[in-house]
Amino acid sequence: MFDGLRKFWQSNRPARDENEPARDRGKHQRPHNIFEAAAVYVAACAEDDQAEMDEASGWVSPEALSFGVNELACRAVIALARERDESPRDVARSLLGLPAA
Template sequence: MFDKVMSGIRGLVARRTGGGEGTPQAKVVRQRHPNLFEAAAEYVSACAENDQQGIEEASGWVSPEALSFGVNELACRAVIALARERDESPRSVARSLLGLPVA
């Protein structure tokens, strides 16, 4: 009876603490899921390098909507950084990057 109670207590403690050595929970490897900004960075980098496998992998990390938001945020930050570096407006930098005439 005492062994059953102690076993139950050990199991409860292991569940609340994420497992300890010797418990089945300790052997489970918890994978960290990339966030949308990591996915966007990997996706854009893979696109720039024409790495289809990298594109497909990063696309699977988050929903298409989240990836779109992350890519948009990355584009905004990149244009702002380039504009500051070049001492130009973000509009002229964005148009220049796309090969459009500066309006």
């Protein structure tokens, strides 16, 4: 599921010109929102990509990023629960390696 999210994000992300100075990047792009930041941050965590995590965490405040990550986690657990025909509680515990309640 997260791999699909990462592929979707990468296919819809504008390419960066590596020759463009860092201070000029983003002037022609719209600002990032908390859900974009959360999606990139979580996908980067899953891929152990520290540079991408650092970039995404700079797009929004730490509080906003935390909210976005929480919202993404809730939606992911709900989607997996529907796919597996299980309760969200059982799916969340399973993802964390906890025994069934």
